[in-house]
Amino acid sequence: MVTIEDVARRAGVAPSTVSYALSGKRSISERTRERVERAVAELGYRPHAGARALASARTSTLGLMIPLRQGVDVNVMMQFVLGIVTRAREFDHDVLLVTQDEDAGLERLTGGRMVDALILMDVEAADPRVGRAARLAQPTILIGLPDDPQGLHCVDFDFDAAARLAVRHLADLGHTSIGLVGPPPAVLERHTSFAERLLHGFREQVERSGVTGLVELTPPTHAGALAAVEALRGASEPPTALVVHNEAALPWVVDALQMHGAGIPTDVSLVAICPAAVAQSQSRPVSFIDLPATTIGAVAVEMAMDRLEEQGGAAETRLLGPVLVDQGSTAPPPHVSP
Amino acid sequence: MVTIEDVARRAGVAPSTVSYALSGKRSISERTRERVERAVAELGYRPHAGARALASARTSTLGLMIPLRQGVDVNVMMQFVLGIVTRAREFDHDVLLVTQDEDAGLERLTGGRMVDALILMDVEAADPRVGRAARLAQPTILIGLPDDPQGLHCVDFDFDAAARLAVRHLADLGHTSIGLVGPPPAVLERHTSFAERLLHGFREQVERSGVTGLVELTPPTHAGALAAVEALRGASEPPTALVVHNEAALPWVVDALQMHGAGIPTDVSLVAICPAAVAQSQSRPVSFIDLPATTIGAVAVEMAMDRLEEQGGAAETRLLGPVLVDQGSTAPPPHVSP
DNA sequence: CCGTTCCGTCGAAGCGCTTCGGCTGGACGG
DNA sequence: CCGTCCAGCCGAAGCGCTTCGACGGAACGG
Known part of the structure; x- marks a missing residue:
């Protein structure tokens, strides 16, 4: 293996000089640095990660x-x-x-x-x-x-803010009943922080905006999504807008709405909270809050x-x-x- | 940081002995090994990965x-x-x-x-x-x-064998026209080896079994799956069995068949090639060839x-x-x- | 009873790198 | 003209570990 010593010999300098030339931790003349760099390139030198870690107490x-x-x-x-x-x-x-x-x-x-x-x-x-x-x-x-x-x-x-933003956006449009198609129940049972913050933001903004909020925890399956949509649409005050935070269920929700003959957005508005890539790969464009x-x-x-x-x-x-x-x-x- | 020397001192042996006791590369008396192990545990010793890599030319x-x-x-x-x-x-x-x-x-x-x-x-x-x-x-x-x-x-x-197995299984059941819902076109254009082998196996076995084979490369979207199913069912000799190798499209295919009023397996048989977990998370049980x-x-x-x-x-x-x-x-x- | 063998252990030499202190020579000020 | 200073380079000391050769002593055979 090519060591720093080989490079030093070839460049006609001391190993320490090579080290400094490469790390830039001490001033090195232009001329020397170039010679070192040439030697490095010619020999295909690559510092030994272990040796470096040992000497510098840094592993990169x-x-x-x-x-x-x-x-x-x-x-x-x-x-x-x-x-x-x-x-x-x-x-x-x-x-x-x-x-x-x-x-x-x-x-x-x-x-x-x-x-x-x-x-x-x-x-x-x-x-x-x-x-x-x-x-x-x-x-x-x-x-x-x-x-x-x-x-x-x-x-x-900021899931809390995301949920509030979604609700506010929908409430501002005039919706008075908003449904949340949330993560699978298992996620919430684990006390996953993001799910709880999302729910918190949702409930808070629902209250502030003075609208009705319905929550359905949804397994990421066809059946789960269908059940959630059905539950929401069968509610006493069926939501006219849906916030979906459940990548896997999103396509099924879209599907279920279509099966229900509910037009998007004519009958039901839809906001997803998901990565842009997911939102854009849906069968129809979906407004979304980007999960970056x-x-x-x-x-x-x-x-x-x-x-x-x-x-x-x-x-x-x-x-x-x-x-x-x-x-x-x-x-x-x-x-x-x- | 706790070094091998600390352990050696505590155990009352030489550092090299500690090394051998831990690696087992030389015989060490039971008594000594226990002493070393105790010292390791008491001090919470963990060998420095870089040092080890440097000395042994192995990084683990x-x-x-x-x-x-x-x-x-x-x-x-x-x-x-x-x-x-x-x-x-x-x-x-x-x-x-x-x-x-x-x-x-x-x-x-x-x-x-x-x-x-x-x-x-x-x-x-x-x-x-x-x-x-x-x-x-x-x-x-x-x-x-x-x-x-x-x-x-x-x-x-062995995608080749998997495709042959699927076709043979279906042909043995009496199917004479079999459709393949394959990977997205992009995958095949890249000359991804597995896709080509799958297709090869499919075509070969179709010929051997003397049945008709239809191939649809399918984007992993609702629309893509729908189009594929439609194309297959609209063929001059519509397949009575489908082989699906496209995890993402699988649920949509199931969905599309149901929308077409085609019962599984009464009207159309279905075999997926996918990990067991995927097959089992479908809305209905799907026979599958496990992709391990x-x-x-x-x-x-x-x-x-x-x-x-x-x-x-x-x-x-x-x-x-x-x-x-x-x-x-x-x-x-x-x-x-x- | 002595030579040989082998088991268990030690000491020391690196592995390849970084880094610190020290050395040199030229620039500079007085 | 000499002292000072600093940029630029060198030498050597480790970093913590593995491994090889060596060594002492017990066990064993002849």
Whole structure:
């Protein structure tokens, strides 16, 4: 293998000079740097990651703990991962994968100095990992919003605001009864933080706007979606607008409405809370509030990098604000329309 | 940080003894080993991964290159990843993630000695990565079956056999016209190996069984599935049985058949080629040929480990055989039924 | 009873890199 | 003209681990 010494010899300098030339941590003359760079290119030199980690106490690697829970939408998850890996590479870092179910995964990665920082996906309201992560030497970023972050940085979508935005938008159009097609019951039972915040925002805004709010927790199946739509339309005050936060069920909801002969948006308005890609791949355009998963992943990486730069810094929580993209699936309710 | 020297001191032995006690590479007395293990536990010792990699030229890390292509089903992909990560951990290895689009991702991981071996997902028929991977010092396992594996190990599902099995099963029931709801056109245009093998197997068995075969490449949308079903049912010789290899479209196909008033399996038989989990989450039970993604991932890891043990060994290709699970969505065609 | 063998342990030499202190020579000010 | 300073480079000391050769002592055979 090509070592730094080979490069040094070829460039006619000391190994330390090569190191400094490449890292830029000390001033090096233009001439020398060029010689070093040429030698690197000619020999195809690549620093040994382990050696570097040993000497510098930095691994240039981020640990990523991904969930293996049911009800977690894989599309959204992949978006997170994509955002994280891509942004990490831009900081010259790599990503090491651990799964949720591994016993001491966190401790193994950090104790073994395999990673500089950790990103935990899908953090629940009372997640046991938070306490453990807070005890580690390495900075940890949580994707999600636990009840008690214990001094850790968090980043997430502002589901509360998203739900309020959706309801306000619909209420402003004149709707007086709004239905929420929510996540599967299992997700809520786990006290997943985002689901609870979504519901909270929904209920709060419903009250503020003085409209009726109906909630259906919906399994991501045809039958589940059908049942939810049926339940809502059979209510004493059937909603004229639907907020859907359930990627997997969304197509079925659209389908079910069509089967019910309910036109969108003439009879029923529809707002989805999902990644743009999902909304755009529906059989008809659906107005949506973008769930910026890729961005959240990227932000998580940025926060990790920040903490690595400057050890100080109080725990920060960043909630990305909702943006509604109108694609024509919302309109005033039938009886208000001209 | 707790080092091997701390452990040695506490156990009253030399550092090298600790190393041997933990690795088992030399015989160590029972008494000493216990003392070492106790010291390790008491101090919470975890070997520094970088130091270990440097000294032993082994990283205990596998590189995994995941695709970011369109038309790749994320559910199946996650299954692969799950299988890989889980099995890797059983071999005491970790998994480092790279994305397809990174320029010299392979070379970076291997040149920097970050990984012991590499697993490439979603390898196409003429994949440019194969040539590059073949040139690396580290063993590489391909998931997929390129036209020329160039001496690399491959593992994949036997799509050819799966398609033949499906057709044979249906032909044996008496069906004389069989439709294939295939992957999106984009997948085939990329010359994705699995899609081509599936089609090949389908056409071959159709011929052998002396039945009519119709193929519809199908986008994973409601509209796409609807169009495919319509096209098939509008054919001069409408198929009385459908083979579906398109996870995303499967629910829509079921839906479309119901809308057409075609009973399953009374009017139309249905066989899906998909992971068991997908088949079982449909609105009605669907007979399926299991696409054992998790297993394939696990096998890929095993092959990598094999190659790490014994450097020799000719290039091996393992194709996992298809197994049909009857869930009652197939039956003889209408005119044959009693 | 002594030589051989083997088991269990130790010491030391790296693995390839970073980093700190030190050295040099030229620029600069007085 | 000499002292000072600094940019630019070198040398060496580790980082924490594995591994190889060596060594002491117990066990064993002749």
